Amino acid sequence: MRTPILAALLSLVGLPALACETFTIGNLMIEHAWSRATIGAERPGVLYVEITNTGSADDALVGIATPVAGMPMLHETVVTDGVASMPHAMSVPVPAGQTVALAPGGYHGMLMGLTTTLKEGEGFPVTLTFRDAGEVTVPVEVLSMRAEGPDCEHAGQ
Amino acid sequence: MRLTTFQKALWAAAGLACLAYGTWVLVADPATPPRAEAAFRPVFSLPDAEGRIRTEADFAGKHLLMFFGFTSCPDVCPTTLSEVAQVMDDLGSDADKVQPIFISVDPVRDRRLGLAAYTSAFHPAILGLAGDEVQTRAAAESFHIYFERQDDPAAPDGYTMSHSPALYLIGPDGDWLRQFAYGTPASDILNDLRSRL
Numbered sequence: 608m609r610t611p612i613l614a615a616l617l618s619l620v621g622l623p624a625l626a627c628e629t630f631t632i633g634n635l636m637i638e639h640a641w642s643r644a645t646i647g648a649e650r651p652g653v654l655y656v657e658i659t660n661t662g663s664a665d666d667a668l669v670g671i672a673t674p675v676a677g678m679p680m681l682h683e684t685v686v687t688d689g690v691a692s693m694p695h696a697m698s699v700p701v702p703a704g705q706t707v708a709l710a711p712g713g714y715h716g717m718l719m720g721l722t723t724t725l726k727e728g729e730g731f732p733v734t735l736t737f738r739d740a741g742e743v744t745v746p747v748e749v750l751s752m753r754a755e756g757p758d759c760e761h762a763g764q
Numbered sequence: 765m766r767l768t769t770f771q772k773a774l775w776a777a778a779g780l781a782c783l784a785y786g787t788w789v790l791v792a793d794p795a796t797p798p799r800a801e802a803a804f805r806p807v808f809s810l811p812d813a814e815g816r817i818r819t820e821a822d823f824a825g826k827h828l829l830m831f832f833g834f835t836s837c838p839d840v841c842p843t844t845l846s847e848v849a850q851v852m853d854d855l856g857s858d859a860d861k862v863q864p865i866f867i868s869v870d871p872v873r874d875r876r877l878g879l880a881a882y883t884s885a886f887h888p889a890i891l892g893l894a895g896d897e898v899q900t901r902a903a904a905e906s907f908h909i910y911f912e913r914q915d916d917p918a919a920p921d922g923y924t925m926s927h928s929p930a931l932y933l934i935g936p937d938g939d940w941l942r943q944f945a946y947g948t949p950a951s952d953i954l955n956d957l958r959s960r961l
Contacts, residue, residue, distance in 0.1 A: 643842055646881055651920060653838040680918060684839045686946055690910050691840050692926035695918070711843040712947050718838070719920055752885045753846040 625730050626748035626757035633740040634662025635701065639708075640747040641757050642718070644727040652676065652725050654716030654733060654747060655756070658699075659706040668699040668707075670736040673747075677720030679733075684712055693717070698738065711755060725749045804940040806932075808903035810867060810895035813880035818893055820938055827862045827941075827957065828934035832909050832927055834870035835882045836920055840929045840946065842886075848931070849887035850950035851957065858961045859889065867903055868894035869911035869927050907932060907940075935960075 630637040640656040652675070660666055671679045681696040699714050701707050709715050716733070725731070727749055734744045748757060809819045820828070829848060833841035848864045855862060866883050868874040871894035874882075879892035895903070904911055911927040929946035931953070941960075944953050 643838075644885075646878065646885060649877055649920070650836045651838045653842070678918065682839070686929060689928055689930065690926055691929035691946060692914065693837075693839065693924060711839060715839045719918070752842060753849050753887075755843070755846055 625746045626750070627759035628746075630743060630745045632737070632743035634664075635660055635666065635737060635740050635743070637735065637743060637745050639757050639759065640733060640745050641754070642725055642731075642747050642749050643754060644749055644752050645721065645725045646752075648721035648724050650721075652718035652721055654679070654718060655709045655711065656716075656733075656735070656745070656747075657706060657708045657710075658701050658735075660701045660703055663703050664739065665703050666701045666740055667738045668701060668709075668735055669697075669738050671716045671733055672736070673718065673731055673733040675722055675725065675731045676718035677722065679716055679718050681714065682717045683714050701737070727751045805938040806903075806906040806908075806934065806940055807938075808867065808893070808899075808906065810893035810899050810903060812891060812893055813875075818891070820934065823863045824938065825936045827936060827960065828932075829862055829864040829953075829957075830867065830907070830932040830934060831865070832867045832869050832904065832907070832911060833929070834868055834925045834927070835874045835877055835879065836870065837925070844929065844931060844946065845883070845886040845890065847948070847950040847953065848890060851953050852887050852889050854950070854954050855957065855961075858958070861961050862957060864890045866890055866892045867900070868892065869900060869904070870913075870925050871895055871897075871900055873921065933957075 626639050626641040636659040638657045642652055642654055645652050654671060658668065668681065671681060673679055681699055682693045683696045684691055684693055696714060699707060699709065729749050730746045732744050733747050734742055736742050750757065807820050809817055812818050831844055831848065845866065852859050852864060868879060874894050879894050883890040883892040909928040911925055913923050914926055915922060916924050931944040933941040935941045
């Protein structure tokens with residue numbers, strides 16, 4: 608008899624949003640993986656995530672992969688002399704003891720060749736490949752097109 | 765070596781072409797930001813999603829919040845349009861005194877992908893305009909903004925766009941008032957607008 612009550616209570620409280628969970632691989636903490644909803648699948652999607660390196664050795668994010676995009680790539684938005692461009696980033700440094708954010712206006716994953724529309728409230732997995740720590744797959748929460756980041760109590764953005 | 769008259773003429777033409785190109789490069793410096801000169805009144809004449817030509821004169825009496833971008837832009841454009849949407853929501857009853865306008869620098873593809881559905885997903889007040897190459901260049905030059913197609917085999921359709929990412933504020937009489945650099949928080953834009961309305 609207790610289980611239905613517990614389940615009902617849990618559903619009232621609500622589960623924490625996917626983007627607010629923390630995942631670890633080695634000395635790396637992965638948090639706040641989110642994306643923006645898309646209209647259809649013709650335009651590229653985006654991936655944002657925060658990585659904290661609690662270790663004493665530098666690492667680097669060297670690749671991303673996801674079943675929702677045929678060609679995901681790391682990019683960096685650069686504003687030079689008042690002009691924004693988006694060069695490819697071969698890797699994103701994750702220095703020892705620091706938090707690196709793939710966040711609006713900076714590094715981001717560009718999800719080209721979407722295989723599906725990214726719908727608000729849904730999620731998809733992304734596999735992050737680090738030079739030293741290896742691979743970790745984390746869930747990405749799709750927020751609204753207007754979102755500027757996940758609404759987590761401990762979120763830094 | 766003796767040059768024939770024809771060869772001399774060719775060399776002279778080549779020299780002139782180099783000079784002209786150099787002058788053009790200097791004059792068309794893409795990094796030059798708009799200057800807050802008296803009565804700098806940028807203009808545009810571009811079709812909306814329904815094909816109606818819209819110009820700055822249509823919005824006389826309103827403040828215009830102008831942005832040049834493209835809808836296949838995954839980072840800069842959604843971030844800025846999100847801020848514009850937040851500003852429009854926060855303006856409340858003053859929202860009808862401000863017209864946000866998104867001018868496509870990638871008009872052919874944006875019309876194909878659907879401009880109105882994109883802008884209205886951020887905020888129904890945002891008006892999307894997408895002209896032809898000549899209309900788009902004319903608007904960009906009038907605003908002193910820069911955009912360029914960049915071939916990129918890895919990008920969708922084989923190209924992406926680099927562009928000036930700032931927001932531009934035009935006053936009710938058409939005067940260029942100021943720009944908000946990319947990344948200006950919505951609250952700062954809101955406070956600036958409120959002080960003018």
